[in-house]
Amino acid sequence: MALRFEPIRPEFGARVSGVTLNLGISDPAFSEFRRALDEYSVLVFPDQPMSDSQQIDFSRLWGPLEPTKGVNPASGTFFARQSNLDIATGTIISTSDRRMDYQRGNYQWHADSTFKRIPSLCSILTAREVPSEGGNTEFVSTRAAYEAKTEDERRELDSLTVEHDFSVSRGRVGFKFSPEEAAHYPPVWHPLVQTNPVTGRRSLLIGAHAAAIVDWPAEKGAALLAHLLDRATRPELVYSHRWQVGDVVIWDNRSVLHRATAYDTVNRRRLMQRTTISNPTVLETPAYRQIETRRLSIVAS
Ligand SMILES: [Fe+2]
Numbered sequence: 217m218a219l220r221f222e223p224i225r226p227e228f229g230a231r232v233s234g235v236t237l238n239l240g241i242s243d244p245a246f247s248e249f250r251r252a253l254d255e256y257s258v259l260v261f262p263d264q265p266m267s268d269s270q271q272i273d274f275s276r277l278w279g280p281l282e283p284t285k286g287v288n289p290a291s292g293t294f295f296a297r298q299s300n301l302d303i304a305t306g307t308i309i310s311t312s313d314r315r316m317d318y319q320r321g322n323y324q325w326h327a328d329s330t331f332k333r334i335p336s337l338c339s340i341l342t343a344r345e346v347p348s349e350g351g352n353t354e355f356v357s358t359r360a361a362y363e364a365k366t367e368d369e370r371r372e373l374d375s376l377t378v379e380h381d382f383s384v385s386r387g388r389v390g391f392k393f394s395p396e397e398a399a400h401y402p403p404v405w406h407p408l409v410q411t412n413p414v415t416g417r418r419s420l421l422i423g424a425h426a427a428a429i430v431d432w433p434a435e436k437g438a439a440l441l442a443h444l445l446d447r448a449t450r451p452e453l454v455y456s457h458r459w460q461v462g463d464v465v466i467w468d469n470r471s472v473l474h475r476a477t478a479y480d481t482v483n484r485r486r487l488m489q490r491t492t493i494s495n496p497t498v499l500e501t502p503a504y505r506q507i508e509t510r511r512l513s514i515v516a517s
Contacts (some may be wrong), residue, residue, distance in 0.1 A: 219245055221252050221259075227360040228472060229455050230256040237264045237274055237464065246277055249466075253338060254414045257468045258355050258455065265462035266342050268295070268489065275340050275491035278466075282329060282336065282492040286400040287318055287393070290489075298322060298488040300481040301345070311481055317391045322476040324388060324424035325356070325449050327469040328492055331382035331425040333404045336469040337495035343459040345487040350479030354456045359419035359471040361448035362409065370418075376408040377430040377507055378421060378441070385424035405430060405511060407503040410470045419471040420444055448473065459488075470495075 221230040230252060235245060252259055266274065272294055275281055281294045290297040300316065302309050309315055329336040341353065365373065382401035383393050393401070406421050408429070422444050429437030456477070457465060467474060469492075479486060498504055 219248055221256065223256070224258070224260065225357075225455050227453070228257040228357040229260070229355065230258070231260045231262065233262075235261070237261060238266060238270050241274075241277065250278075251414075253466060253468050254412055257357060257359065257471045259466045260457065261464040261466075262460065263462045264464045266464065271295075271340065271342055271489060271491055274464075275493060278340070278493040279337055280494045280496065282332075282494045284492075287397055289315060294491055296328075296490040296492060298341075298476065298490060299345075299486055301485055301487055308482065308485065314391075316481065317389065318386065319481075320389045321386050321391060321424070323478060324385065325445060325473045325475045326385065326423035326425055327358075327421065327473055328490070329469065329494075330380045330406065330421055330423065331385065331401055331404060333499075334494050334496050335406060335421075335498060337493045338466055338468050339493070340464065340466050340491045342489050343461050343463045344489060345485045346459040346461055347479040347484035347486050349484075350477050351484075351486045352456045352458050352477040353465065353474055354454050354477060355467060355472050355474045356449050356453050356455075357419070357472055358422060358448050359412075359417055360453065361422075361444065362418050362420050364447070370409075373420070374409050374418075376432075377405050377510075378408040378426050379403050379405055379428040379430055380421075380425040381427040382425060384427040388424060403427065405507050407507065411501075411503070412470065413501075417471075420448065421470070422448065423473045445473075 217234040219234040221232055223230050284290050284293055284296050288296050289303045300309055328339045381403040383398050410419050410421050422441055426441050429440055
């Protein structure tokens, strides 16, 4: 069967068919996936159940895997676990448990790992257990958001540096890190505008972790970030993925935001396993080098 990409929305997203991921992926097929991620930003592979080891093998094709550290229950592995199930017992965690407060952070629009110094290329999420209602993952394109701006607006955005801070984004949902946990996540800087090195298309690195615009007064920076987020996430621009067990979805963390929708966490089970692909080579680009030079000069002064 031929590999097929069926667009989901005009701006982004494609459903992929004509492949069985667990049977091994030829180099030409993987090149097609890689090209498609640059073009579509979100790739949906329906009905491709994977074990943990199969997910790791598939994920390694895309680049270096981020190890999970800190507060996520799967800390110490290559998985980030999005679930209301206790990792050891498989039973439902009480809603008052701190781990569920942490999970609620995923209801905010965000891109994964933007609070890390080395940003992520993409995430791969596999559905292991899904509730009968809710628990969708929703996506919007920050490439479309950038491209909708006027030339003057884009010129200003191109010049800005954004600070991302995990403590701020979890704080927005009332989750507080302990001092030891917070030490894992110092604030980091990124170019607000990201450029895809293959297509040259630009996008905005915004979302819940985006806390400030560097060199701007806090209020002005927060207002710009809120405005950009508001425009990017208008309901008519959203693709909402209704999960079936066995679905695999890959998204480009440089060009889309995502969020989980609420579900009945008391009576329904949800287990999603994410692998996250790191993008260390972006740190060698002029935009990142400039930011790092600036940061080091501040540290030194
Ligand atoms: Fe996420």
